[in-house]
């Protein structure tokens with residue numbers, strides 16, 4: 001008799017390191033604040049969808065295409081996402097796993113951001129540009145919570161891997177990633193809040209594993225399960241892959 005851990009939920013955490021990351025982070029910090037000042041549409045969108053804070057999710061969600069500073073961040077994050085993809089054993093043959101969206105979030109002191117997913121992504125993540133003192137961390141939730149209809153609570157001394165959610169400590173320069181579908185939350189700063197408590201500034205991002213043009217449809221296995229022939233599943237991707245997210249979508253940073 002044995003118990004096996006199957007289908008584990010893997011979470012990747014890392015830090016930007018090496019020469020120049022602090023200078024890069026200082027530029028990011030300036031640009032995040034400048035964006036909030038310049039982005040009237042984003043401030044209006046945030047007033048409706050991002051209580052207490054500012055996000056460019058609904059207005060400027062591809063910062064890595066607009067700003068050389070965010071493009072440099074994207075290069076650093078792409079490397080880490082690629083490492084995570086190897087750990088996840090993703091077969092990326094014929095696919096490009098690349099950042100599709102990158103946006104700015106600024107949460108004020110005491111603000112929280114509830115459970116959410118990054119839609120249309122393979123890997124979802126966050127980079128911490130600035131963290132307040134007493135930051136509560138980044139909360140990852142078991143993506144199967146809604147299926148555990150009659151699950152009892154976990155023992156107080158349960159192993160971390162058995163918990164329904166886990167808080168990961170973060171600080172400036174931290175990166176946290178998970179497979180899309182693993183819920184994340186940004187809890188409020190731990191009390192007591194001082195009057196000088198600073199904002200939490202993050203860059204949310206999504207990476208999508210999209211088929212390269214001219215490659216074979218990967219759903220061959222599904223087709224075989226469906227009883228179709230292998231030949232019928234060999235549909236070639238003709239057009240460059242592109243994804244457009246409806247701007248009306250609810251905030252899911």
Ligand SMILES: [Fe+2]
Nearest residue numbers: 184204252253
């Ligand atoms: Fe997020």
